[in-house]
Amino acid sequence: MKKSKYLLLLALTLVLSAFLAACGGGNSAQNNGGQGETPPAGEGEPTGPQVLNVVDSAEIPTMDSVQGTDAVAFNVMNNVFEGLYRLGENDEVVEGVAKSHEVSEDGLTYTFTLREDSVWSNGEPVTANDFVFAWQRAVDPNSGSEYGPYMMNGKIKNATQVSAGELPLEELGVKAVDDYTLEVTLEQPVAYFESLMTFPTFFPQNQKFLEEQGDKYALEADTLIYNGPFTLDSWEHEVGWTMKKNADYWDAETVKLDEINVKVVKEVSTGVNLYTAQQIDISPGLTSDFVTQYKEDPDLISYLEPTIFWFKFNQTKNEALANVNIRKAISMGFNKQDMADYVLNNGSIPANYSVPVEFVQHPETGEDFREKNGDINAFDAEKAKEHWEKGLEELGTEAVTIEILGGDTETAKTMQEYLQNQLQENLPGLTIKLKEVPFAQRLDLDAAMDYDMQLAGWGPDYLDAISFSNLWITDGGNNKMGYSNEEYDKLLNDVMTTYANDPVKRFEAMQEAERILLEEDAAIAPIYQRGTTRLWKPYVQNVYRHNFGPDFSYKWAYISGK
């Protein structure tokens, strides 16, 4: 008995020392440099082998642009295919297959002039018909595309009816006037239509090639053709893929990288080890512990994403949450700064708004969407308590129990426990219960409105504040919390109709809508805007990062001074 105790003690000591040794080792990467904030942009000339080594978080689910739904697929598609336009630096819309376009006065008809030197990698030219074919496939109910109807319904003429099988494909508002002229008719003016054209769902597809390949289309690198800056040279499923410079690309002169090797890495720690071992040039997004470990490293960069997480208050299930003072109390009743700094610690910032910072700018003055409304319902324990007491009085009770529906990942659980503690501490009489479920179940409970309060998030699919604003219109597909405000609905309706061709009024109407949503109604309680922190070799230049759609563009990237 005694012997086994000693053995256990010895074993424990060995394990502990091994752990401590490993943890200590990580600090060797520290040096005296400062922390970079954004990826390096345009410093120096291309030097040495133009090969970039990066990682992605999963296997590519599909390379059929009509079927793509996730970041991994969109990222590859964006670099090997090209739509009418593409995203450049700072999400600026730049030329793609289209050289130019004209918009009719009513904003309903777009006529795109395509370049004649854009070719598929099998030598065939990219024509207007390739766009018509792909777009029709995207809304064809038989194709099973999820993003097609989501992106086109209500925007492209007749898309809703075509995707419901009520009208034939030919009735979709897209027409090839000739090989190099594409005419698109909209249901109503869409202010962000050009940026929408950079999205992979709107990319062209070569009908003849696709039909030749049949069921095998897009399953392997050689059952695809490309028209982008790079081609998919090899694709080893679940392992990785290699993109090579496309010599036939119309703007091949701009493309500096010869090769991009992408490997699938699902563990952040593995990505960090590969980065330290000089095998990759950009690490995956770091988790909190790695940010702390590498905080002094000059390779560390942080940037904000336009993704916001918030509490949705279901006003139909729990009587307390139908009370505006209770909602305001909860909105102001937790310390968001500490949450971002200590719980998340990944470059995220507190959010006191529903439309993210550094996302869209005023069409005339260029000032950020946030300038006008600033912070709404920021953390204030005193004010929160005042609203809370008023709310309890209105409800005629002294105690309230609320259930928070949230995720079941480690980070989500930590976050939810923190929020539970904060709210219970700052709002006396409040009992918070946590319900932590897998993502699919959360979506089901949301759809059935079977929750009190829910921790949910949203990232935009296109560059416009309406991506966030229209979530909360009465009976909207994403509302699912019983929120309804006539004034809010009217403003959003004006944004989509009356002001559709008046960018300034449109923008300001959405700012006013946000004020109503948060200041008057506290319909949701924003928590944080997500940030990402990575290790990024300083010799990797001009990899453009995007706020929506695909994450990265490599068209302009190069290696300098490796």
Place this chain on the structure above:
Amino acid sequence: MTKYLLQRILYMFITLFLIASFTFFLMKMMPGSPFTMQDKLSEAQKAILNAKYGLDDPMPVQYLKYLGSLVQGDLGISFQYDNRSVTSLIMQRIGPSAQLGFQAMFFGTIIGIFLGVIAALRQNTWVDYGSTIMAVLGKSIPSFVFAGLLQYWIGVKLGWFPVAFWSGWEFTVLPTIALAMFPIAISARFMRTEMIEVLGSDYITLARAKGASNYDIAVKHALRNALIPVVTVLGPLAVSLMTGTLVIEKIFSIPGLGEQFVRSITTNDYPVIMGTTLFFAALFIVIVLVVDILYGIIDPRIRLAGGKK
């Protein structure tokens, strides 16, 4: 023997049918849908997709359709990976999982048995204590901790073997070591206990009295008998190792089946869930049969089917 085998194979099919049925209904009870963007889809769009994939059929109809395809050897098409057949997904991923599992099992068992035998022969000496420490560490520390330490110290710091990925023999070294720690511990502990018991039995005393050497006693007389319980433990262990261990595959970025299986559950990819479950079940059943046959080979006194009366 032939009758026994045929009977076992019949039972195998019945077991697989029961597993398929049970899994099918359990799977359908999971919340959510296989459509990745379900929060962005309209009700009409969801209905169209459900109809396209036959998910709007009543449950018994879906079940019968599934069994119909299964009988024809068709495991279906993945929802998660557009247009890819479940069979091709399993075939692509089983290679690395099986190789890694086999290597870990092979080296783990050999080293474990060796350590166990030495420990039993040198009971209560430093060799015994050393072997016990190895076994305690191997059993109590999860393989992902070994994986992390090996990756950092041997991969990054010393640069002896690749940090991750799967494209050659050298890539298999670190994950194999990490995964082999558990079989080493298990087989060492079992082997030591069994060997000590066997070494204390009458026939060993008789062999000693007859002047058999220590080597003969250990290898010819004791080892074979001590192996039987070890084989019992190693059967299920082999299945779990060969079908991939999620964590090791993730840490070393190995394109294996374990990770695929877990991912299919979280994404509600019904055909892949069913396909991988059946594949795992079939493998398990076959290995159990192999273990039973192995008993007979190791100890001819164990008869598989009745024997002569």
